[in-house]
Amino acid sequence: MIGDHSDSFNFLQRFWPDLHDLGRKAEQAGPHEPDLVAIRLRGLTETMVVKLFGQLGLQYDPAHSHFDRLVLLENADLLDARLLSKFHAIRKVGNNAAHNGKVTPAQAEALLEDAWSLSCWFCRFMRPDIEWLTPARQNANPLSVPSMVETQDVSAERQPTVPGKSSNILKFPEERVRRIREQVSRAMAEVDPRVRQLRTSITLHEAFTESLSSDQAACLDALSTFLSSPTQHVFLLKGYAGTGKTFLAKGITEYLSAQGRAFRLAAPTGRAAKIISEKTGRDARTVHSQIYNFSDLKEYTKGDQEVGSETFKFYAEIAANQDQANTVYIVDEASLLSDVYSESEFFRSGTGYLLHDLISYVGFKHGETDRKIILVGDPAQLPPVGMSVSPALDTEYLHKHLGLDAAEYELKEVLRQKADSGIIRNVMPLRDSLSKGTFGSLSFEFDEDVLRLRADEVLPLYMAARSTGEANIPIVITRSNSEAASYNRAIRDALFPGRDFVAAGDRLIVTANAVVNGSFLANGEFVDVVDAETMVERRSVNLRYRNEETGAVDVIEVSLVFRDIQITVSSPDGAETVLTAKILDDHLHDSGAGLDAAQQRALYVDFLKRHPDLKRGHDRERLSQIIRQDPYFNALRVKFGYAVTCHKAQGGEWGHVFVNCPSGQNPRSAEYFRWLYTAMTRSSGKLYMIDPPEVRLKVAGPDWWSPSEVSTTSTDGQLSAAAQAGGTASIISPQEAFRLGVLARVRDLLGETGIEIDDVAHHQYQEAFYLRRDLDTARANISYNGKFKVTAVAVPPAGAFSEQLGELLRPLVGQSIGSALPVAGTGGSSGLQSPSRPFLAQFHDRLLPLLRERQIHIVGLKEQAWSQRYTFSRGGDAAVVDVFYDGRDRFTKCMPINVGGRQGVPAGTLLPEVLEILTAQVIP
Numbered sequence: 001m002i003g004d005h006s007d008s009f010n011f012l013q014r015f016w017p018d019l020h021d022l023g024r025k026a027e028q029a030g031p032h033e034p035d036l037v038a039i040r041l042r043g044l045t046e047t048m049v050v051k052l053f054g055q056l057g058l059q060y061d062p063a064h065s066h067f068d069r070l071v072l073l074e075n076a077d078l079l080d081a082r083l084l085s086k087f088h089a090i091r092k093v094g095n096n097a098a099h100n101g102k103v104t105p106a107q108a109e110a111l112l113e114d115a116w117s118l119s120c121w122f123c124r125f126m127r128p129d130i131e132w133l134t135p136a137r138q139n140a141n142p143l144s145v146p147s148m149v150e151t152q153d154v155s156a157e158r159q160p161t162v163p164g165k166s167s168n169i170l171k172f173p174e175e176r177v178r179r180i181r182e183q184v185s186r187a188m189a190e191v192d193p194r195v196r197q198l199r200t201s202i203t204l205h206e207a208f209t210e211s212l213s214s215d216q217a218a219c220l221d222a223l224s225t226f227l228s229s230p231t232q233h234v235f236l237l238k239g240y241a242g243t244g245k246t247f248l249a250k251g252i253t254e255y256l257s258a259q260g261r262a263f264r265l266a267a268p269t270g271r272a273a274k275i276i277s278e279k280t281g282r283d284a285r286t287v288h289s290q291i292y293n294f295s296d297l298k299e300y301t302k303g304d305q306e307v308g309s310e311t312f313k314f315y316a317e318i319a320a321n322q323d324q325a326n327t328v329y330i331v332d333e334a335s336l337l338s339d340v341y342s343e344s345e346f347f348r349s350g351t352g353y354l355l356h357d358l359i360s361y362v363g364f365k366h367g368e369t370d371r372k373i374i375l376v377g378d379p380a381q382l383p384p385v386g387m388s389v390s391p392a393l394d395t396e397y398l399h400k401h402l403g404l405d406a407a408e409y410e411l412k413e414v415l416r417q418k419a420d421s422g423i424i425r426n427v428m429p430l431r432d433s434l435s436k437g438t439f440g441s442l443s444f445e446f447d448e449d450v451l452r453l454r455a456d457e458v459l460p461l462y463m464a465a466r467s468t469g470e471a472n473i474p475i476v477i478t479r480s481n482s483e484a485a486s487y488n489r490a491i492r493d494a495l496f497p498g499r500d501f502v503a504a505g506d507r508l509i510v511t512a513n514a515v516v517n518g519s520f521l522a523n524g525e526f527v528d529v530v531d532a533e534t535m536v537e538r539r540s541v542n543l544r545y546r547n548e549e550t551g552a553v554d555v556i557e558v559s560l561v562f563r564d565i566q567i568t569v570s571s572p573d574g575a576e577t578v579l580t581a582k583i584l585d586d587h588l589h590d591s592g593a594g595l596d597a598a599q600q601r602a603l604y605v606d607f608l609k610r611h612p613d614l615k616r617g618h619d620r621e622r623l624s625q626i627i628r629q630d631p632y633f634n635a636l637r638v639k640f641g642y643a644v645t646c647h648k649a650q651g652g653e654w655g656h657v658f659v660n661c662p663s664g665q666n667p668r669s670a671e672y673f674r675w676l677y678t679a680m681t682r683s684s685g686k687l688y689m690i691d692p693p694e695v696r697l698k699v700a701g702p703d704w705w706s707p708s709e710v711s712t713t714s715t716d717g718q719l720s721a722a723a724q725a726g727g728t729a730s731i732i733s734p735q736e737a738f739r740l741g742v743l744a745r746v747r748d749l750l751g752e753t754g755i756e757i758d759d760v761a762h763h764q765y766q767e768a769f770y771l772r773r774d775l776d777t778a779r780a781n782i783s784y785n786g787k788f789k790v791t792a793v794a795v796p797p798a799g800a801f802s803e804q805l806g807e808l809l810r811p812l813v814g815q816s817i818g819s820a821l822p823v824a825g826t827g828g829s830s831g832l833q834s835p836s837r838p839f840l841a842q843f844h845d846r847l848l849p850l851l852r853e854r855q856i857h858i859v860g861l862k863e864q865a866w867s868q869r870y871t872f873s874r875g876g877d878a879a880v881v882d883v884f885y886d887g888r889d890r891f892t893k894c895m896p897i898n899v900g901g902r903q904g905v906p907a908g909t910l911l912p913e914v915l916e917i918l919t920a921q922v923i924p
Helices: 017-028 034-056 066-075 081-098 105-126 174-189 214-228 245-258 270-280 287-291 354-362 395-402 422-436 455-466 481-495 585-589 597-610 620-628 670-680 721-728 734-750 800-812 838-852 910-921
Strands: 234-239 263-267 292-300 313-318 328-331 347-349 372-377 407-411 450-453 475-478 507-510 514-516 519-521 526-532 537-546 553-570 576-584 638-640 643-645 654-660 683-690 756-763 766-773 776-784 790-794 857-864 867-874 877-885 891-896
Touching: 017 034, 017 105, 034 066, 034 081, 034 105, 066 081, 081 105, 081 245, 214 234, 214 245, 214 372, 214 407, 234 245, 245 263, 245 270, 245 328, 245 372, 263 270, 263 287, 287 292, 287 354, 292 620, 313 354, 313 620, 354 372, 354 395, 422 450, 422 670, 422 683, 450 455, 455 481, 455 654, 455 683, 475 481, 481 638, 481 643, 537 597, 553 585, 553 597, 576 585, 585 638, 654 670, 670 683, 734 756, 734 766, 734 776, 734 800, 734 857, 776 800, 790 800, 838 857, 838 867, 838 877, 838 910, 857 877, 867 910, 877 910, 891 910
Parallel strands: 234 372, 234 407, 263 328, 313 347, 328 372, 450 683, 475 643, 475 654, 654 683
Antiparallel strands: 292 313, 507 526, 507 638, 514 519, 526 553, 537 553, 553 576, 756 766, 766 776, 776 790, 857 867, 867 877, 877 891
């Protein structure tokens, strides 16, 4: 086998002795040193690629890696997939060998065969003037079945360039690229057909040089099964921040390259596409630019309209998919993919349903291809606007609405190098709460990575962050458009003092999908201003609306303000395009999310006024052509981009992120936690929390305990008998025992159904439970008799949710729940019975160290319906406090209990200190 030193690479010696030497030494390494075979062949192919660059006239950059050069050749479509797969496979196995990865003798033989066939092609391509005689390798064992690459057509449409590294290739004239490809093909045609296909096979795990966590390894197992399955077409690669989703996506692209399988990288926004492109070293596009044809917009109307109320709409069709029949599509930030109808007054992409259009474009629904799609995303992020879930990451939604059965894996293990990040430490509790559906506790750890700010501190720190000279300027993330507008005004006042209108150097964000000079700009894309006219154009348009009640035609006047600007648009590969456009200047400065209906319609009426020959004409094709090129009708809708809403920021990363925490909302809710999680994970460096929410307990009940009015100690300073009874009783009343027992039984019966108890009302011989699951609510009345035996369960009104509750709670009927329940006994803190439920125990554990700092002891703990009664002591001083919680396991308030009932005695210091701990220190 390999040990035969026949020097199969001898034909390289005359013109390329360095290649011959590497090939000969690799072949001589023998089956006993397969790792050395892989390393030397990697050197051979790397040297070969450098020589190819010289032959093709490509600029050689020593800073580029072997991988970079291969991607340049791939993106420029100069080599076909069969050759590239061999180069990538040898590179990958050689890298693994250099990092102590294991190479088998069989792999080494396959590598030699692939390197030899590449050498056969190389000499014919480099010197077509010579008739080459390259006898077959005597020890080769040619495969009898062509590989996947050998049997497929190679797409002429390749991905563009590596980010920022390949502008020289893009400038190649189309005719020159065609000639090079013909030369490549002729050279390949002269190689023995039996060795043209890829011989080296690697597993998905072998595509990773770095060590993998057990969680990542299990994910790759699931992905390997998916990629090789003839029936699975959709895979959901889910994971929270810091779990390594992008790292796995990069490895998947390297694996596919080494196997010669085509793939596409995409993301819903331009910024997200740029980030995944930078992290994988591969080209990525926005989903819109991948799946829609913006070069041939279509037009449609909705029948006759009143004069002055005309409208017009055009749309981009779903593009014809020219990719190979087994292409793999990898879509990052898939949580942003919406499936609600979306259109503007004049423009629509495809059917208006982005997720449906993506699936239609891929084209595997009817089994005509072996294409696959991997949707990568974070299920804890905000869902698309108008949706309660992220449909692209929800298997039930995909099955119900698109008829797709998706495989999935969710990464949960945070990588060690990420776990030390202050940002990750702060978002992990939010993630856990979203996973468990409990939102009782909300706190932050502030350090050098995560800082607490007041609103008046934002501007100086923002300007300081800008002065660092980093290309990635800071961002402020807000809840509402009005908040974003306020911050934008303040920041611009500092950046451009005394200049209210847009200026060169401004950062803008696009607020509606648009096509400018043939370039598609997506909603949420950032652009930079190169130049801006100081003068604006103002137009006044009268609109007519028929009053539905009176039938009369009302007239309103709408003002439109236009300004000419030049902007630069950055593509995911780092290239910048300068575009000239008109913007709607009044929209730039207002606080609204978009144009209102009157402004949108006024744009069309204004167009007709400027083209009277087209008004109410019959030449719709000519109207369509002119209106698509009209700079006023297509005026760009933009806002200043220094502060944006959280939805607009999704998919992006910034080195400095200022999060304006929402106020006036319930912070202990899934919506708030999800918003915070999404906003905080936009930071890749420093995170600034502006007025972060503080969830604290409130003191309830009359202020009987003020030092001037009441004492919790007896006159002799000893712990009163009443105080002891308040916290240390060994039994509770039958009534309270029944209520606690019913509550516990109901919780057990509801189990993992997702049904939550919002509240419980106590009536005579009846417990009324208020229950909820998602948008469904119901009340369950549990009746009992004087012997504390449940006699009936009623769940009005009728409905599917009520019927399910009735079935779940029916086992309660006939049960006696009237016996007294034992609770925590007396003694020091260490001797207390632990709280019975996890969230109670967690609160208890957070409370203990704070008490210990002040030498305060818990001498009694009594579980009651919806509260915990704590008895505290220090020396001879005692205090009893009830800590209340609700049906969602959230602590709400605390109330001191006047167990002694004595008035006019000076109070001790214990109760005020306990209340200070409960309301200002412990996180509920």
